[in-house]
Amino acid sequence: MRRSIVSRVCMTVLLLAIGVLTVAQLRAQRRLRVGTYNRDEQAVLLSELVDANRRLRAEIDLLAAQGNAYAEENHGAILEELVAELNRVRVLNGTIEVSGPGVTLLLDGPLSALDLLDVVNELRNAGAEALALNGHRLVASSAFAVEGRGLVVVDGYPVHRPYHLEAVGDPDTIETALLRPGGLLTLFRREYPNLVAQSTQHARLVLGVHRPHRAFEYAEPIE
Amino acid sequence: MTKLTWGPRQWAMLGAALVLGMLVSFQWSAGAVRRPVSPDRVDQTMRQLELEQTELKRQVARLRVALDVLQQEAVTDTELLEELRTQLAVEKVRAGLVDVRGPGVRVTLDDSQQRLTGSANDYLIHDFDLRDVIHVLWLAGAEAIAINGERIVHDSSIYCVGSTVMVNDTRLSPPYEVSAIGDAVRMQDHLRNPGYLGDLKVRCERHGLLLEIMRVEAMTITAYQGSTLQRFAQPGS
Numbered sequence: 001m002r003r004s005i006v007s008r009v010c011m012t013v014l015l016l017a018i019g020v021l022t023v024a025q026l027r028a029q030r031r032l033r034v035g036t037y038n039r040d041e042q043a044v045l046l047s048e049l050v051d052a053n054r055r056l057r058a059e060i061d062l063l064a065a066q067g068n069a070y071a072e073e074n075h076g077a078i079l080e081e082l083v084a085e086l087n088r089v090r091v092l093n094g095t096i097e098v099s100g101p102g103v104t105l106l107l108d109g110p111l112s113a114l115d116l117l118d119v120v121n122e123l124r125n126a127g128a129e130a131l132a133l134n135g136h137r138l139v140a141s142s143a144f145a146v147e148g149r150g151l152v153v154v155d156g157y158p159v160h161r162p163y164h165l166e167a168v169g170d171p172d173t174i175e176t177a178l179l180r181p182g183g184l185l186t187l188f189r190r191e192y193p194n195l196v197a198q199s200t201q202h203a204r205l206v207l208g209v210h211r212p213h214r215a216f217e218y219a220e221p222i223e
Numbered sequence: 224m225t226k227l228t229w230g231p232r233q234w235a236m237l238g239a240a241l242v243l244g245m246l247v248s249f250q251w252s253a254g255a256v257r258r259p260v261s262p263d264r265v266d267q268t269m270r271q272l273e274l275e276q277t278e279l280k281r282q283v284a285r286l287r288v289a290l291d292v293l294q295q296e297a298v299t300d301t302e303l304l305e306e307l308r309t310q311l312a313v314e315k316v317r318a319g320l321v322d323v324r325g326p327g328v329r330v331t332l333d334d335s336q337q338r339l340t341g342s343a344n345d346y347l348i349h350d351f352d353l354r355d356v357i358h359v360l361w362l363a364g365a366e367a368i369a370i371n372g373e374r375i376v377h378d379s380s381i382y383c384v385g386s387t388v389m390v391n392d393t394r395l396s397p398p399y400e401v402s403a404i405g406d407a408v409r410m411q412d413h414l415r416n417p418g419y420l421g422d423l424k425v426r427c428e429r430h431g432l433l434l435e436i437m438r439v440e441a442m443t444i445t446a447y448q449g450s451t452l453q454r455f456a457q458p459g460s
Contacts, residue, residue, distance in 0.1 A: 007232060014239040041385040042265050045394075048384070049272040052392035055450035056279035062452060063286035070293040075304075078297050082307040087458035089314040092377045092451060100455040117358060125380045129456035140319070140377045143362040168456045206460045219323040219366040219404040221316050222443065 091130065094139040094210030098130045100168040102205045103175050107188070108162035109195035113144035113152045115188065119165060122184045126177035128167035130207050134159045137210035156212060162196070171201035273394065280393075280448040287320060287446065319376040319447040323367050325404040327442050328411055330356055333398035333433035343386075345430045348397055350383040352423050353390070356401055357381070359420060363413035365405040367444045371395050374447035391449045398433065407438045 069081040090096035107119070120138060123131060131138040136157050145153045152159050167174055178185055178199050185197050294308060315321050332353070335346040357375060360368055368375040373390040381390050388395045403410055413419060414436050427434045 007236070011236060011239065014236065014243055018239060018243050038385065041387075042269070045384050045387075046265070046269060046272065048389065048392055049269065049276060052449075053272060053275050053279055055452065056276065056283060058452055059450040060279065060282055060286060063283065063290055067286065067290055067293055070290075070297050073297070075301075079304060079307070082294070082304065082311060086307055086311045086314060088451070088453070089311065089318050089320070091453060091456055091458050092318045093314055094377075095314065095317075096458050097460045098456045098458060099460050100457050102455065117354075121354060121380070124378050125382055127378075129378065129453045140375060140379065141361045141365070143358055145362060170455060216316065216366045218325040218327070218406065219316070219444070220325055221312075222322045222324050 094130075094137045095213065097206060097208055098168060099204060099206045100129070101171050101201075101203050102128070102130075102166065102168040103171050103178070104200050104202060104205070105165040105167070105178060106162055106196065106198040106200075107165070109188065109192040109197075110150075111152075111161070111163060111188070111192070112150075113146045116152060116154075116159075116163060117144050118184060119163075122177065123165065123167045123169075123174065126167075126169070126174045128169045128174060130168040132166040132207045134164050135208065137207050139210045142210075155210070166205050166207055168205055168207060175199050175201055276393065283450075284446065284448050291315075291321075318451075319367065319374045320451070322443060322445050323404060324441060324443045325366070326407050326440055327365070327367075327402065327404040327438075328360075328407050328414070329437045329439050329442065330360075330401040330403070330414065331398055331433060331435040331437075332356065332401070335431035335433075337431040345426060346432070347386055348388070348399060348432060349386075350381050350388050353388060353399060353401065354381050355420055355423060356414070359413050360401070360403045360405070360410055362419075363405065363410040365403040365410060367404040369402050369444045371400055372445060374444065376447045376449070376451075379447075379449075391447070402439075402442055402444055404442060404444055411436055411438060 066081060066085065069077045087096060091098050105119070105123075111119075116133065120131060120133070120142075133154055136154055136159070138154070142155050147153050147158070177183065180186075188197065189195050294311065297304075297308070316323065332348045334348055337346065339346060353370060357368055357370075370381075370390050373379075373393055373395065375390075379391050381388065383389070388397075388399070417424075420434075423432070423434060426432050
């Protein structure tokens with residue numbers, strides 16, 4: 001009697017262990033792909049990381065300098081600091097006009113909403129600091145919808161071709177990214193044979209305020 | 224004393240023990256293979272840089288919180304200063320520079336567990352999949368979005384190096400958890416709508432990618448920890 005209970009317990013423990021280890025093994029296989037890169041990918045990753053860390057250090061310097069302005073408790077300095085930071089953050093949010101050098105891109109072709117989304121993403125990857133499409137300022141949450149007969153709508157505003165994009169940032173970097181062989185424009189030209197695509201560098205662009213402005217209803221800051 | 228008889232039960236135990244032994248040895252070796260075998264200097268440099276990156280991001284987060292406190296406690300005995308301070312607080316929330324809490328959805332995406340037949344790409348979650356999911360969430364009125372803790376802000380870029388997804392210049396590994404605060408029902412409806420994420424949904428069915436959508440009553444999304452310095456854009460005209 002005792003012997004059969006002992007063997008049942010052993011069997012259960014064994015099967016349990018097998019189950020646990022099988023799952024662990026499958027999980028382990030899923031993550032293996034992260035560690036393997038070829039030489040080119042490694043080079044890209046390294047340069048991205050070096051760049052990112054440099055920008056983080058610059059950010060830390062800025063934040064430290066800002067802290068100092070408040071520490072002095074000087075009204076004038078505090079006022080200056082608050083105004084400067086408010087304007088900086090408003091540029092990020094699109095709640096203030098913005099100006100600077102950059103690139104304009106004219107696209108005349110039957111581009112879809114997703115194509116335009118790809119263009120915007122490409123421009124962001126190329127370092128665009130502020131964007132506009134057909135005069136409408138684009139922000140992080142700007143989304144492209146399609147209504148009716150292929151009409152593209154951005155933030156509730158209809159946009160018609162030709163599509164006119166404005167990107168404030170380093171003109172050379174942005175234009176190079178757009179025009180690179182195998183890049184987005186190459187793909188578009190292949191997809192839309194009669195596409196008109198024209199990029200121009202500018203010393204100064206001015207982009208307007210983002211609309212509509214909707215206050216947050218669900219997200220609340222944690223005190 | 225009883226004699227040991229070799230019956231079906233004993234064979235079953237032996238089989239189970241053998242399987243167990245195999246699995247234990249696989250686990251053992253898998254631990255070693257997970258890290259690159261060669262002491263490659265490039266890999267070491269990469270790890271070093273990523274450690275630095277993590278530490279720098281933590282510093283940025285700490286300094287932002289400290290600055291917030293300084294701004295709250297600053298002597299603002301004029302209406303103008305008080306008004307500026309209030310406006311700044313609101314804009315910071317909007318810009319993703321502050322931790323926020325609220326109702327929303329959690330979307331989990333993961334690579335396929337299935338065996339490969341055909342292109343390996345079909346079995347992986349790509350940067351464009353994440354971009355598409357995020358885009359649908361913005362369309363549905365999301366107010367704050369993060370992927371594996373990386374807050375999506377005005378110039379967040381999501382791209383691939385090889386098959387690795389980078390968000391805010393940070394390497395992410397699957398599974399990918401996309402958190403979004405907003406109207407949970409609206410976001411869920413958009414995500415489930417067959418008109419959106421068609422390509423991804425087809426690959427989920429055909430190749431076993433994971434796409435799971437869950438409503439969450441209260442979630443926290445942490446602040447953006449990257450850089451906001453703009454070198455070319457200036458406020459005003």
